[in-house]
Amino acid sequence: MSGFSFATQLIYVLAASCFVLGLHLMNNPATARRGNQFSTAGMAIAVATTLALIAHAGLISATGWIVMLVGALIGGGIGLYSARTVQMTAMPQLVSMFNAVGGGAAALVAVHDYIHLAGAVHGVGEATTVTTLLDVIIGSVTFSGSIIAAGKLQGVITSAPVTFPGARLVNLLLAAAGLGAAGYVISTPGLPALWIVIVASLAFGISMVMPIGGADMPVVISLLNAFTGTAVAMAGFVIGNWALIIAGALVGASGGILTKLMADAMNRSIGNIIVGGFGTGDAAVAAVTAGGAGVQAIAADDAAIQLAYASKVIIVPGYGLAAAQAQHEVAELADLLESRGVDVSYAIHPVAGRMPGHMNVLLAEANVPYPQLKEMDEINPEFARTDVALVIGANDVTNPAARRPGTAISGMPILDVDQAKSIIVIKRSMGHGYAGIDNELYTNPKTSMYFADAKTALAGLTSAVKTLVG
Amino acid sequence: MTTALLTDLTIFVLSLWVGFEVISKVPATLHTPLMSAANSIHGIVLVGAMLIAATTNSWVGYLIAFVAAVFASANVVGGYVVTGRMLKMFRRRPTAPAVPAPAQDGQASSAARSGSTS
Numbered sequence: 353m354s355g356f357s358f359a360t361q362l363i364y365v366l367a368a369s370c371f372v373l374g375l376h377l378m379n380n381p382a383t384a385r386r387g388n389q390f391s392t393a394g395m396a397i398a399v400a401t402t403l404a405l406i407a408h409a410g411l412i413s414a415t416g417w418i419v420m421l422v423g424a425l426i427g428g429g430i431g432l433y434s435a436r437t438v439q440m441t442a443m444p445q446l447v448s449m450f451n452a453v454g455g456g457a458a459a460l461v462a463v464h465d466y467i468h469l470a471g472a473v474h475g476v477g478e479a480t481t482v483t484t485l486l487d488v489i490i491g492s493v494t495f496s497g498s499i500i501a502a503g504k505l506q507g508v509i510t511s512a513p514v515t516f517p518g519a520r521l522v523n524l525l526l527a528a529a530g531l532g533a534a535g536y537v538i539s540t541p542g543l544p545a546l547w548i549v550i551v552a553s554l555a556f557g558i559s560m561v562m563p564i565g566g567a568d569m570p571v572v573i574s575l576l577n578a579f580t581g582t583a584v585a586m587a588g589f590v591i592g593n594w595a596l597i598i599a600g601a602l603v604g605a606s607g608g609i610l611t612k613l614m615a616d617a618m619n620r621s622i623g624n625i626i627v628g629g630f631g632t633g634d635a636a637v638a639a640v641t642a643g644g645a646g647v648q649a650i651a652a653d654d655a656a657i658q659l660a661y662a663s664k665v666i667i668v669p670g671y672g673l674a675a676a677q678a679q680h681e682v683a684e685l686a687d688l689l690e691s692r693g694v695d696v697s698y699a700i701h702p703v704a705g706r707m708p709g710h711m712n713v714l715l716a717e718a719n720v721p722y723p724q725l726k727e728m729d730e731i732n733p734e735f736a737r738t739d740v741a742l743v744i745g746a747n748d749v750t751n752p753a754a755r756r757p758g759t760a761i762s763g764m765p766i767l768d769v770d771q772a773k774s775i776i777v778i779k780r781s782m783g784h785g786y787a788g789i790d791n792e793l794y795t796n797p798k799t800s801m802y803f804a805d806a807k808t809a810l811a812g813l814t815s816a817v818k819t820l821v822g
Numbered sequence: 823m824t825t826a827l828l829t830d831l832t833i834f835v836l837s838l839w840v841g842f843e844v845i846s847k848v849p850a851t852l853h854t855p856l857m858s859a860a861n862s863i864h865g866i867v868l869v870g871a872m873l874i875a876a877t878t879n880s881w882v883g884y885l886i887a888f889v890a891a892v893f894a895s896a897n898v899v900g901g902y903v904v905t906g907r908m909l910k911m912f913r914r915r916p917t918a919p920a921v922p923a924p925a926q927d928g929q930a931s932s933a934a935r936s937g938s939t940s
Contacts (some may be wrong), residue, residue, distance in 0.1 A: 371863050372840060378856050379847040381912040388859060388909055392902045395866065399898075401868045411878040419884045420875035423891025424868070430892070432900055433902025438904060443854060450861040450901055460890040461870035493894035577857055585837075589830050591870055598829055598837040605841025606860040610853060610895040687915045709853025714884055716911040723914060773832045814936045 358410055363401045364595035370394025371599055375606070381722045398595050427453075440717045441674055443503045444707040448573055451580045452498035458583035458600075459491025459550070465590045466546060478538065480590065485534045487586035488546070489553045494579040496557030500551060501572050504561070505706060511566030518562060520627075526556040560626065566706075567741035567785075568625045570614040573707050575622065578607025610708045617702035619754075619764035647782065652809070656816035658686075662739035664695045666731065668767055670704055672745015672779065673806050674714055681810035683718035683721040688817055697724050699731040699741075699767050727791050732768045741772035743793075745806050747785030752792050760787045775799040778809045855908045862901025868894035 364682045370390045406412050412420075462484045469480065503509035510650055530552035536545045564572055585600025587593075615622050620645065653657025667682060686696045703709040706733060712725050726734075735741060743750055750769040753759045775798050782794065782801075793799055802809055848856050871890035878887055 367835075367866075371866075372844060374863075375844045375856075375859065378852055378859060379844075379849065381849075381909075382914070383853060384852055384855060384912065385906070385909045388855075388902065391859060391863060394905075395862070395898060395902070398866060398869055399872070402872050405873060406876040407906070409876065413879065414877045415864050416878065416887070419888045420872055422892055423871070423875075423888045424895040427892035427895030427897075428899040431896035431898065432903055434896075435900040435903035435907065443858070443904075443908075446900070446904060447854075447857055447861055450858075450865075450897050454861065454864040454867060454897045455879050457867045457871055457890045457893035457897065457924070458864075460893070461874060464874045464878065464886045464890075467882065467886075468877065479824060526936075574857070577860060578893075580864050581860065584867045585834055586865055589834070591873055592826065592830070593869060593873075594833055596866055596870060597834050599863045601834050601837030602841040603860040603864045605838050606845045606856060609842060610857060613850075613853075658838070660898050665901050683932060700850065707854055708857060708868060709850055709855070712851045713854045713908055716908070716913070719911075719913070720891075721915050722851055722912050725824075725851055 355404070360401050360405050364398060364593065365598075367394040367398035367401070368595050368598035370397065370768065371602055375602060376467050380695035405655040413763045426743060428669070438495035440679075440714050441677060442506070443713060444569060444573055444705075444710065445502045446694060447506060447707060448498045448502035448576065451573070451576045452502065452592050454580045455494025455498065455576075455583045457491075458580070458587040459488050459495060461587040462487035462491065462590050463550070467543065469544060470541060481538050481541065483586050483589035484817075487583055487590055488549055489530060490579050490586060491535065491583035492550050493560065494576055494583055497572075497579075498557075498560045498576045500558050501562040501569065501576060504564075504566060505569055509562075511569075513565045514562040517734040519559065519724045523556065523559050523668050526552050526559060530556060563627075564625065568618075569706050570708055570710075571611055571618070571620075571622065571625050574607050574610035574614055575626075576607075578604050578611055581607055614703060614708055617765060619761070635713060646795040647728040648800050650776060650802050652802070652812040652816045655802055656813050656820055658740050658774060658776065659689060659694070659742065659813065660692060660817050660821045662689075662694055664734075664738045664741060665689060665740045666697055666699050666735060666738045666772065667767075667822070668699045668741060668743040668750060668769055669715070670701070670744065670746025671706070671713055672706055672747075672751065674711065674745075676745065677745070678807040678810050679714045679718040679720075680803075680812065681807055683715065683720050685817070686720065686724075687812050688814055692817075692821070697726050697734075698733065699727055699728065699735075699769075701728055701746070701767055702765075703749065704746065722749060728765060728767060735768045735771035738772040739774065741769045741775045743769060743775065743779075745779060746811070747779075747791055748787045748789075750787070750791065750793050751787075751789070751791065752796075760789050769793060770796055770798070773798070776802055778802045778804060778806055780805055851912075855905055855912075858901060858905040858908060862898060862905055865894055865898030865901055868898050870894070 371394050374387040374391030377383040464482050504511045533545045533548035554616050581600045581603025585597050588596025700711050752765050752770050754761045754764045754766045871894045875887035
């Protein structure tokens with residue numbers, strides 16, 4: 353190892369340290385921005401070092417420079433534009449697209465390395481082949497799977513599970529074809545079998561995500577994030593670069609942890625979600641008419657008076673709030689109540705929204721101070737001391753049926769909304785959540801239902817509070 | 823098994839453990855920015871894309887290098903910018919003057935909000 357390449361490897365380790373430090377600083381909202389700056393600095397260092405390495409080696413052609421710079425400019429432009437313009441409700445789609453391009457780029461690195469080595473005198477070593485294949489397989493599955501996931505989140509592809517008879521057989525056949533071809537590439541190095549691996553992996557990514565319902569998206573995105581990290585780490589093995597290995601492993605660990613947390617929050621195993629066909633997500637607005645047996649409806653004025661004269665209110669936002677883009681309206685109501693001396697906080701279930709932590713970002717965007725956003729374990733003991741729990745577009749995560757065995761959601765951790773002294777639920781209809789069962793909270797004698805779209809309802813409540821007691 | 827592969831594997835496994843340790847301390851409030859930050863970090867694959875462009879000499883290689891460079895740089899730039907944008911929103915107290923006092927104050931701060939976000 354020459355002095356120069358020794359130095360570059362050391363600088364790569366420095367860059368990787370910046371990534372670790374950056375992630376470490378994310379453990380607190382107060383330091384998280386500094387963390388992102390550390391991480392950005394690490395990336396800048398890594399890219400600058402690579403440029404120096406390339407220039408120093410002197411092997412790159414003029415075409416190589418042009419290809420690299422033009423590609424980086426175009427990609428950077430696309431990235432900058434989408435990052436600046438994306439709506440916070442559309443974050444899951446964007447993250448999914450970044451997973452797709454990251455996984456795709458990692459797979460391309462391996463494919464190129466293989467083509468390059470296959471043309472060389474020494475041929476391809478076996479260890480290289482295994483990591484190359486892993487990179488190609490994981491990267492391709494991530495690429496196509498993430499695009500499908502983004503399409504489902506955006507509503508371009510139906511968010512309902514897409515299944516057909518024999519779908520699992522197709523999955524098995526694709527997996528067998530991919531792995532079989534991969535085995536062939538190891539025993540008899542050659543390009544045609546590698547193409548089969550790529551095509552089978554891409555098809556497997558599609559058939560893996562299609563049957564998964566919209567409501568399971570937090571798990572799927574996290575899992576694909578873990579895949580991307582692993583693919584990038586494998587690319588690091590292929591080209592012998594520690595920065596890629598360390599960064600990829602960090603992302604793999606992050607995605608893995610989030611996948612586990614999300615699956616636990618739904619009380620489902622990861623395997624169960626991947627097999628799919630359970631959740632239908634957005635199709636939840638079933639045609640059940642309002643005001644069924646034992647349900648009491650409430651008008652804006654009565655709800656406003658309850659809220660205005662409460663001393664403690666907990667707001668429970670769910671996907672309905674995000675879907676109605678009502679985060680600003682809820683923050684306005686909360687501000688108004690606070691100005692009257694009401695203690696307001698938010699109870700955030702881990703799977704509220706379409707990706708881990710999504711609801712927090714939406715509320716932060718509406719200027720809700722983060723100390724008011726409480727996690728499930730923190731807020732649950734407080735419901736008993738709460739005058740009014742205001743549930744907005746949240747369903748299954750508030751259903752007390754989860755506490756007893758024998759229901760579709762048994763064992764799922766829920767918010768103890770039913771412990772509050774009174775409960776107001778803002779919801780468009782008596783429709784089911786994605787678990788497809790009745791919510792016993794709605795028929796609780798303490799509960800009043802306010803049937804309306806979240807945005808309209810919250811604006812109505814705010815003006816009612818102002819006119820009645822302001 | 824070569825020494826290089828063994829070294830790479832060691833680094834990979836230890837980094838996984840570091841990742842588990844560091845990330846399990848991130849609060850749920852920050853899980854979306856965390857995932858977005860992880861996203862930008864895997865943009866390091868840009869280094870791989872650059873090295874392809876530096877070593878190749880065929881049109882297939884250039885094509886692969888180009889697509890990989892577009893993908894990876896979109897990943898890096900977009901990831902960091904959107905993470906920064908999100909983290910900027912997390913505030914302990916609203917920036918608008920919203921001292922919890924008279925009733926008009928609520929209106930003032932909400933007016934400031936709709937002005938700044940729409």
